[in-house]
Amino acid sequence: MKILVCISNVPDTTSKINFTDGDTKFDTNGVQFVINPNDEFGLTRAMWFKEKQGASVHVATVGGAQTEPTIRKALAIGADEAIRINAEPTDGFFVARQLAEVVKNGGYDLVIAGRESIDYNGGMVPGILATLLDMNFVNTCIGLEVDGSNATAIREIDGGKETIGTTLPLVIGGQKGLVEESDLRIPNMRGIMMARKKALNVIDPIDAPSMTTDSSFEKPEAKGPVKLVDAANIDELVSLLHNEAKVI
Amino acid sequence: MSVLAYTESDKGNFKKSAFEAVSYAYEVAQQLGETVTAVAINASDASQLGTYGAAKVLHVSDDKLSSFNANAYATAIAAAATSENAKTIIVSSSADSKYLSGILAAKLNAGYVPNVVAAPESTSPFKVKRTAFSNKGFAHTEITADTKIVGVSNNAFGIVENATTAEVSDFAPSLTDGDFGTNSLEVDKVVGKATIADADVVVSAGRGLKGPENWGMIEELADILGAATACSKPVSDLGWRPHGEHVGQTGKPVASNLYIAIGISGAIQHLAGVSASKTKVVINNDPEAPFFKAADYGVVGDAFEVVPKLIEKLKEFKAQNA
Numbered sequence: 001m002k003i004l005v006c007i008s009n010v011p012d013t014t015s016k017i018n019f020t021d022g023d024t025k026f027d028t029n030g031v032q033f034v035i036n037p038n039d040e041f042g043l044t045r046a047m048w049f050k051e052k053q054g055a056s057v058h059v060a061t062v063g064g065a066q067t068e069p070t071i072r073k074a075l076a077i078g079a080d081e082a083i084r085i086n087a088e089p090t091d092g093f094f095v096a097r098q099l100a101e102v103v104k105n106g107g108y109d110l111v112i113a114g115r116e117s118i119d120y121n122g123g124m125v126p127g128i129l130a131t132l133l134d135m136n137f138v139n140t141c142i143g144l145e146v147d148g149s150n151a152t153a154i155r156e157i158d159g160g161k162e163t164i165g166t167t168l169p170l171v172i173g174g175q176k177g178l179v180e181e182s183d184l185r186i187p188n189m190r191g192i193m194m195a196r197k198k199a200l201n202v203i204d205p206i207d208a209p210s211m212t213t214d215s216s217f218e219k220p221e222a223k224g225p226v227k228l229v230d231a232a233n234i235d236e237l238v239s240l241l242h243n244e245a246k247v248i
Numbered sequence: 249m250s251v252l253a254y255t256e257s258d259k260g261n262f263k264k265s266a267f268e269a270v271s272y273a274y275e276v277a278q279q280l281g282e283t284v285t286a287v288a289i290n291a292s293d294a295s296q297l298g299t300y301g302a303a304k305v306l307h308v309s310d311d312k313l314s315s316f317n318a319n320a321y322a323t324a325i326a327a328a329a330t331s332e333n334a335k336t337i338i339v340s341s342s343a344d345s346k347y348l349s350g351i352l353a354a355k356l357n358a359g360y361v362p363n364v365v366a367a368p369e370s371t372s373p374f375k376v377k378r379t380a381f382s383n384k385g386f387a388h389t390e391i392t393a394d395t396k397i398v399g400v401s402n403n404a405f406g407i408v409e410n411a412t413t414a415e416v417s418d419f420a421p422s423l424t425d426g427d428f429g430t431n432s433l434e435v436d437k438v439v440g441k442a443t444i445a446d447a448d449v450v451v452s453a454g455r456g457l458k459g460p461e462n463w464g465m466i467e468e469l470a471d472i473l474g475a476a477t478a479c480s481k482p483v484s485d486l487g488w489r490p491h492g493e494h495v496g497q498t499g500k501p502v503a504s505n506l507y508i509a510i511g512i513s514g515a516i517q518h519l520a521g522v523s524a525s526k527t528k529v530v531i532n533n534d535p536e537a538p539f540f541k542a543a544d545y546g547v548v549g550d551a552f553e554v555v556p557k558l559i560e561k562l563k564e565f566k567a568q569n570a
């Protein structure tokens with residue numbers, strides 16, 4: 001089985017979010033970039049397929065040279081090869097078109113993407129990718145088993161989960177649950193050394209349009225101070241929720 | 249031309265998000281000088297959508313669609329869009345709608361924007377405000393494609409009545425085997441309980457609760473409020489609660505009217521996922537807990553004393569207001 005894990009390069013979850021250039025750009029100053037958490041779960045699951053079922057695992061990202069430390073990290077975790085499509089990821093459609101080209105040319109059986117990137121929260125790449133490639137697709141995937149060309153996936157739904165039977169070739173939008181938090185891999189010294197020798201192929205993008213553009217950004221309004229209610233006076237809380245906030 | 253609203257239902261009954269989608273579609277249609285056509289799948293009373301402004305409903309009744317199938321549903325919605333010549337499509341932000349929207353965008357070669365929090369700022373260019381950076385910011389996003397898909401956030405635009413009489417007609421999109429590459433084998437879902445996605449109130453608890461055996465009072469509080477229960481990430485990682493209850497940046501997003509956080513410190517990743525809630529109440533014994541800075545109401549105190557008291561007071565309140 002040939003697996004492609006799609007990696008988006010995002011600000012670390014603790015990042016303070018600021019905008020620059022008249023609020024038209026995300027301010028990357030002082031921001032640490034990491035593998036999108038949803039993709040990290042997917043990558044770890046891919047490692048499981050590699051170790052238990054002999055799968056080969058490639059990773060791909062659409063991004064400039066500044067994303068290379070993030071893909072090197074994926075190689076250090078254990079991916080065999082990396083592909084960087086050298087273009088700014090302008091929107092989900094554009095990214096999906098680039099990745100579709102890689103999947104077509106590479107003959108992958110399973111494409112593991114994330115449910116969403118935690119920065120722009122587009123949540124569209126996996127669905128568009130699957131449809132462009134006419135591959136099956138399971139989103140918010142929290143469990144995946146593959147047996148020959150059959151796959152069983154578990155999907156998180158509102159209020160529970162659903163088990164889905166499908167076949168390869170398959171695209172999933174993964175998230176936490178795909179593997180346990182405690183099983184997430186952290187690159188070790190040996191992995192980091194080996195990653196230096198692995199191929200990181202940089203390829204040119206194909207011509208593709210974007211369907212959306214972010215013209216400006218803003219930060220949420222600062223919150224007013226909290227109203228504290230004495231623990232001995234919970235009546236007051238109930239009354240505030242009823243009369244002031246009008247939520248009960 | 250019409251604005252198309254996809255209206256979700258569960259066992260024939262429309263979800264709240266369906267009415268929200270139609271309400272939003274009506275507002276967009278007003279701005280564009282168009283009318284609203286809703287598409288409903290296996291709904292028991294499609295005419296209900298008229299209340300919120302649907303002039304027309306394309307009703308699909310098909311046993312093959314009795315359980316949700318993203319690809320087949322997207323095919324049906326795409327067919328409805330084509331038949332109505334709709335260039336603007338409104339969907340909700342539920343897990344199912346997000347699942348099908350990417351597929352729909354590819355089928356229609358459309359621009360899709362999820363997590364939209366307000367009516368379009370302008371329709372030419374078509375620009376909407378949406379959350380980004382896990383609720384740490386907003387983006388003003390322009391959809392430049394000819395066909396546009398807008399995913400409306402739960403509880404953001406709200407349900408608005410625009411009483412119209414909906415003309416309901418049967419619609420039979422042609423579905424092929426190729427639309428059913430995925431099969432639902434089993435659905436494991438709590439019934440009769442509010443879900444984090446739909447609930448007006450969410451009661452959430454963290455590591456401050458010390459252990460899974462202490463969740464009885466959290467469930468009782470949730471019951472009284474008709475609320476869904478949720479938890480912080482470590483609580484689900486420790487196996488105290490199911491993964492599906494984990495909320496935050498890497499868990500489920502919460503956009504309820506009321507969010508009550510008990511024994512949760514308020515780490516940035518947690519806040520990111522819950523800050524879209526309208527009113528936030530924090531109960532924590534540490535006055536320095538960062539969550540107080542993001543809260544509307546706070547109680548500094550021991551959860552094991554405050555929560556039972558809150559339950560008691562809410563019971564009294566309910567008895568008086570019944």
Ligand SMILES: Cc1cc2nc3c(=O)[nH]c(=O)nc-3n(C[C@H](O)[C@H](O)[C@H](O)COP(=O)(O)OP(=O)(O)OC[C@H]3O[C@@H](n4cnc5c(N)ncnc54)[C@H](O)[C@@H]3O)c2cc1C
Nearest residue numbers: 454455456480481496497498511512513517518533534551
């Ligand atoms: C990549 C990444 C992603 C993450 N994503 C998420 C996410 O999506 N969601 C999320 O929640 N977290 C997430 N986290 C974890 C986050 O950083 C915090 O560790 C977590 O939210 C803390 O959970 P907590 O508040 O339950 O526990 P703690 O931080 O341990 O806080 C417990 C709180 O309970 C209070 N307390 C203790 N006893 C009592 C009592 N008797 N009565 C009242 N209060 C009491 C304490 O004062 C304290 O404030 C993520 C972390 C990383 C690194």
Ligand SMILES: Nc1ncnc2c1ncn2[C@@H]1O[C@H](COP(=O)(O)O)[C@@H](O)[C@H]1O
Nearest residue numbers: 008062089113114116117122123124125
């Ligand atoms: N620039 C990118 N390069 C590679 N994969 C990406 C990129 N952007 C998004 N993805 C993949 O698509 C998933 C969903 O991202 P998005 O649609 O941007 O929210 C991510 O978790 C990645 O797996």
